[in-house]
Amino acid sequence: MIEKKVDIAIIGAGPAGLAAAISAKTEGIDNLLIIERDEHLGGILNQCIHEGFGLEIYKEALTGPEYIQRFIDEVKELGIPVMLKSMVMELNDKRELIVSNEEGLHQIEAKAVVLSMGCRERTRGMIRIPGDRPAGIFKAGEAQHFINIRNYMIGKKVVILGSGDIGLIMARRLVLEGAEVPCVVEILPYCSGLIRNRVQCLEDFGIPLLLRHTVVDIEGKERVESVTIAEVDDNWDIIEGTERKIECDTLLLSVGLIPENELSKMAKIAMDEKTGGAIVDENFMTSCPGIFACGNVLLVHDVVDYVTMDAYLAGKNAALYVKDELIKKPKIEIKTGPGIRFMVPQKIALEDVDIYMRVLEPGFDKNIIIMDGQEVLKSKKFKRVAPPEMIKIKLKKNEIEGAKEITVSVE
Amino acid sequence: MDNDYDALVIGAGVIGCAVARELSRYELKVALLEKESDVCGGASKANSGVLHSGIYSAPKSQKARLCVQGNDLFSKFTQEIGVELQRIGKLVVARSDKEIEELEKLKKVGKENGVLGLKLIDVEEVRRLEPNIRAQCALLVPSAGIVSPYKLTIALAENAWENGVKVFLNSKVTDVSKKENYFDVKNDNLTFRTRWLINSAGLYCDTIANMLGIERHKVYPCRGEYLVLDKSYDHLINHLIYPPPENGSGGLGVHLTPTMEGNILIGPSAEYIDEKDDIRTTKEAMDKLNVQAANFLKQLPKDAYIQSYAGVRCKLIPKGCEASGDFVIEEDEKVEGFINLMGIESPGLSASPAIAQMVVDIIKSRETLKPKDEFKTRRTGRRFGLLDIKGKSKQIETNPKHGHVICRCENVTEKEITDALDNPLGVRTLAGIKYRSRATMGRCQGGFCRARIVQIMEEQYKMGVQDITFRSGDSRLFIGRTKDLRGNDREES
Numbered sequence: 001m002i003e004k005k006v007d008i009a010i011i012g013a014g015p016a017g018l019a020a021a022i023s024a025k026t027e028g029i030d031n032l033l034i035i036e037r038d039e040h041l042g043g044i045l046n047q048c049i050h051e052g053f054g055l056e057i058y059k060e061a062l063t064g065p066e067y068i069q070r071f072i073d074e075v076k077e078l079g080i081p082v083m084l085k086s087m088v089m090e091l092n093d094k095r096e097l098i099v100s101n102e103e104g105l106h107q108i109e110a111k112a113v114v115l116s117m118g119c120r121e122r123t124r125g126m127i128r129i130p131g132d133r134p135a136g137i138f139k140a141g142e143a144q145h146f147i148n149i150r151n152y153m154i155g156k157k158v159v160i161l162g163s164g165d166i167g168l169i170m171a172r173r174l175v176l177e178g179a180e181v182p183c184v185v186e187i188l189p190y191c192s193g194l195i196r197n198r199v200q201c202l203e204d205f206g207i208p209l210l211l212r213h214t215v216v217d218i219e220g221k222e223r224v225e226s227v228t229i230a231e232v233d234d235n236w237d238i239i240e241g242t243e244r245k246i247e248c249d250t251l252l253l254s255v256g257l258i259p260e261n262e263l264s265k266m267a268k269i270a271m272d273e274k275t276g277g278a279i280v281d282e283n284f285m286t287s288c289p290g291i292f293a294c295g296n297v298l299l300v301h302d303v304v305d306y307v308t309m310d311a312y313l314a315g316k317n318a319a320l321y322v323k324d325e326l327i328k329k330p331k332i333e334i335k336t337g338p339g340i341r342f343m344v345p346q347k348i349a350l351e352d353v354d355i356y357m358r359v360l361e362p363g364f365d366k367n368i369i370i371m372d373g374q375e376v377l378k379s380k381k382f383k384r385v386a387p388p389e390m391i392k393i394k395l396k397k398n399e400i401e402g403a404k405e406i407t408v409s410v411e
Numbered sequence: 412m413d414n415d416y417d418a419l420v421i422g423a424g425v426i427g428c429a430v431a432r433e434l435s436r437y438e439l440k441v442a443l444l445e446k447e448s449d450v451c452g453g454a455s456k457a458n459s460g461v462l463h464s465g466i467y468s469a470p471k472s473q474k475a476r477l478c479v480q481g482n483d484l485f486s487k488f489t490q491e492i493g494v495e496l497q498r499i500g501k502l503v504v505a506r507s508d509k510e511i512e513e514l515e516k517l518k519k520v521g522k523e524n525g526v527l528g529l530k531l532i533d534v535e536e537v538r539r540l541e542p543n544i545r546a547q548c549a550l551l552v553p554s555a556g557i558v559s560p561y562k563l564t565i566a567l568a569e570n571a572w573e574n575g576v577k578v579f580l581n582s583k584v585t586d587v588s589k590k591e592n593y594f595d596v597k598n599d600n601l602t603f604r605t606r607w608l609i610n611s612a613g614l615y616c617d618t619i620a621n622m623l624g625i626e627r628h629k630v631y632p633c634r635g636e637y638l639v640l641d642k643s644y645d646h647l648i649n650h651l652i653y654p655p656p657e658n659g660s661g662g663l664g665v666h667l668t669p670t671m672e673g674n675i676l677i678g679p680s681a682e683y684i685d686e687k688d689d690i691r692t693t694k695e696a697m698d699k700l701n702v703q704a705a706n707f708l709k710q711l712p713k714d715a716y717i718q719s720y721a722g723v724r725c726k727l728i729p730k731g732c733e734a735s736g737d738f739v740i741e742e743d744e745k746v747e748g749f750i751n752l753m754g755i756e757s758p759g760l761s762a763s764p765a766i767a768q769m770v771v772d773i774i775k776s777r778e779t780l781k782p783k784d785e786f787k788t789r790r791t792g793r794r795f796g797l798l799d800i801k802g803k804s805k806q807i808e809t810n811p812k813h814g815h816v817i818c819r820c821e822n823v824t825e826k827e828i829t830d831a832l833d834n835p836l837g838v839r840t841l842a843g844i845k846y847r848s849r850a851t852m853g854r855c856q857g858g859f860c861r862a863r864i865v866q867i868m869e870e871q872y873k874m875g876v877q878d879i880t881f882r883s884g885d886s887r888l889f890i891g892r893t894k895d896l897r898g899n900d901r902e903e904s
């Protein structure tokens with residue numbers, strides 16, 4: 001066993017991990033370590049070769065690799081130590097890590113830890129699509145990797161289930177690569193990806209989006225030969241008689257992302273069922289002192305810019321924690337009320353703070369209302385709200401002074 | 412002649428592999444023919460993986476005798492091929508007075524069959540052993556256990572190969588004819604000659620028997636579907652949890668089965684089907700399984716399934732029959748040298764070591780078999796992901812590629828992937844890797860590692876895009892390279 005002590009260990013080198021590392025270093029911490037299981041820095045952005053990253057931060061539409069390269073370059077310039085092809089196998093609440101790589105097993109003691117492990121994709125098994133189990137069923141992100149990184153073409157005629165952003169982006173990619181996409185099938189009554197992706201990836205290419213539809217059967221012994229789709233009612237039950245078979249050789253699943261919190265659970269960190277990530281305070285610190293979380297492992301973000309912004313704060317606060325400069329303030333709970341799907345942070349001190357949330361349903365002319373008990377602290381009007389889009393609200397110290405328990409709702 | 416054998420086994424399920432391996436202890440030339448691209452393509456890969464004790468089958472039946480014998484032999488059997496067996500015990504639980512009566516009956520039958528250690532336990536004891544299970548009382552069956560059925564079958568085949576058995580994959584037997592004192596066995600391109608012919612073709616045992624004019628039995632396929640729970644729920648149960656069996660239902664009832672890897676299986680359903688190869692899963696069955704699991708479990712986790720699958724039972728009794736039917740294991744009375752194994756449904760896996768011995772005994776009753784001077788056994792330790800810290804550390808010391816984790820959900824290493832690709836049978840499919848190494852079988856179902864495995868196949872094994880298949884040649888993952896579809900083809904490496 002190889003033993004090592006560091007001030008801050010950062011698990012995962014996607015946009016979250018890299019930004020956290022950069023800000024911790026800038027805050028004066030030198031004994032840092034980024035641990036990444038892949039061969040490269042950059043996480044999932046390496047395969048996102050479409051543009052649209054960085055609109056918030058850089059006011060530029062960069063591709064994923066272009067966006068992340070800026071961070072990779074900075075990490076290199078700052079001389080931040082990196083362990084690649086190294087997998088964190090274990091983490092406990094004393095901030096001890098076990099890491100496996102070709103040199104051996106490493107036992108690393110860290111004064112602070114930043115969790116930035118990203119997320120994984122939901123699978124066919126989780127949504128229980130019945131039918132045959134042939135080749136030709138891919139998760140959308142997996143297909144993105146095969147096509148963009150390895151240059152394998154996954155099929156000629158591809159039905160896509162789920163209108164999440166990855167699914168929409170892949171619909172366009174597949175058409176550009178010469179495949180046919182007969183339709184994107186979505187069980188919800190609305191598109192679950194961003195409007196800009198719906199327009200640019202589906203509408204501009206004439207790909208139909210079938211709302212309130214789902215895949216009810218997969219046929220094919222060796223390779224997918226067809227899928228059966230059907231319309232569903234409000235309870236997602238299949239409306240009989242609407243079944244229809246679509247010939248295709250591939251089914252792509254874009255049915256949601258799940259934060260990869262196996263390590264967080266190992267360290268017994270308190271989790272939020274709604275986000276699927278850790279419960280954090282305004283400093284991005286989890287229930288476990290000295291362990292911070294940011295990026296998609298905390299909650300699934302829509303755009304990477306927010307990931308970067310969170311991660312800067314998480315990294316900085318981890319540095320302050322190590323230097324014993326993170327001021328301990330009393331916290332209050334901040335809860336989701338009617339209409340809000342989830343929200344982060346779940347605990348705040350009564351200071352200036354940004355809160356992020358997603359709504360349950362799309363709507364027009366809605367107010368996001370911040371209440372303390374029965375008292376309205378703040379109300380912000382939105383012309384339009386939609387589940388795919390993260391809403392960010394700034395709370396000022398003077399707006400929340402003296403609050404006991406804050407609830408956020410939409411009306 | 413090259414294709415001249417003393418014994419030829421048709422079908423490389425657990426039965427065919429166990430028989431071939433048992434025969435390989437003797438100075439015999441043995442061939443094992445399998446129609447699929449790998450061994451274990453049939454029922455042997457899609458069942459509950461339960462080592463049964465022998466409480467279900469009618470006293471004096473072959474099923475009862477071979478199951479009890481098999482259960483006895485299983486510890487040694489699995490040790491010799493380096494496969495893990497855990498005798499975790501079974502609880503058959505009663506949730507009504509009528510079911511309590513059923514338990515008494517089972518206990519009586521089990522005792523008569525020679526099953527040891529059976530004990531009725533009360534509600535308190537059940538609660539102590541299984542706090543999450545609803546039951547009034549239960550029958551404890553300590554000799555029952557769990558084993559990975561595909562690991563077992565693959566290890567048997569590979570060990571048979573190590574002891575000289577010739578294994579022919581993608582080799583479907585299309586014709587068999589009896590000559591004077593041998594058989595001619597044909598696949599698509601070869602003719603094999605053999606003195607002994609063993610029919611262990613599972614669902615197709617009737618097809619093979621028909622080729623020799625034996626038409627006494629017909630197979631009625633009966634599908635069983637399962638749901639696989641995420642391994643984070645492994646703490647829910649400690650034993651196999653079964654209901655009392657329902658006569659004529661086709662199966663033993665939907666039960667909860669812990670596995671060595673921590674995923675609890677829920678199933679199987681029982682549905683007679685028309686097509687033997689129809690291993691689809693259906694919405695109806697999945698919904699039912701979910702409800703039936705909730706009958707046992709005080710709290711059924713939501714959204715916690717990672718996969719579903721189905722296997723097909725090889726029944727010799729049609730739907731609606733009360734009788735459960737027995738194994739047929741005999742040298743055919745008319746066709747000398749033809750050892751016919753038919754209707755090997757549950758508890759076939761459990762009985763496999765005893766069935767293999769029985770086949771050898773049939774041959775021994777007719778000729779003297781000379782044991783080989785050396786018979787190789789196997790020792791394979793636990794896989795990397797299941798080792799403790801010390802074990803993992805040691806394993807990386809033996810080979811640095813053990814330190815490179817490829818499948819992140821199940822912690823399967825690069826070395827384990829290449830070991831799987833280097834299997835002695837020459838199988839190079841994603842399914843072959845999956846069943847040998849466990850990569851892609853975790854909660855993300857290959858979402859990340861499948862691409863890394865393909866990369867290893869491409870870079871280290873120089874496999875072209877057309878060669879990367881899930882199972883057989885037609886189950887290709889890719890249609891080519893990107894840009895191929897747009898006409899400006901580029902060179903295929």
Ligand SMILES: Cc1cc2nc3c(=O)[nH]c(=O)nc-3n(C[C@H](O)[C@H](O)[C@H](O)COP(=O)(O)OP(=O)(O)OC[C@H]3O[C@@H](n4cnc5c(N)ncnc54)[C@H](O)[C@@H]3O)c2cc1C
Pocket residue numbers: 011012013014015016017035036037038042043044045048086087088089116117118119120121140141142144165166169257260263294295296297301302303304307
């Ligand atoms: C499959 C997929 C496709 C996507 N496609 C798009 C898209 O097309 N467009 C878009 O805008 N957004 C997309 N996103 C979402 C967007 O990119 C994310 O918002 C952003 O990448 C999240 O950054 P992150 O750093 O939190 O996670 P990631 O970029 O996922 O980085 C996490 C890193 O941590 C590493 N890691 C995890 N666990 C360990 C461990 N135990 N030990 C060592 N290392 C570990 C991982 O290997 C990974 O490199 C996609 C997300 C996924 C999962």
Ligand SMILES: Cc1cc2nc3c(=O)[nH]c(=O)nc-3n(C[C@H](O)[C@H](O)[C@H](O)COP(=O)(O)OP(=O)(O)OC[C@H]3O[C@@H](n4cnc5c(N)ncnc54)[C@H](O)[C@@H]3O)c2cc1C
Pocket residue numbers: 421422423424425426427428444445446447450451452453454455456457458459460461462463582583584585611612613614615634635636679722723724725755756757758759760761762
């Ligand atoms: C749902 C279910 C649950 C079960 N649970 C249990 C359990 O918990 N415990 C237990 O002990 N038993 C159980 N069983 C029974 C057990 O799985 C079977 O008894 C056992 O797997 C049968 O093995 P086999 O080798 O006879 O058949 P198979 O595994 O089906 O093998 C037959 C092989 O023959 C090949 N073949 C067929 N035709 C040809 C041909 N013409 N040429 C070449 N090859 C051919 C097939 O491809 C196949 O690989 C269960 C069965 C099912 C279906």
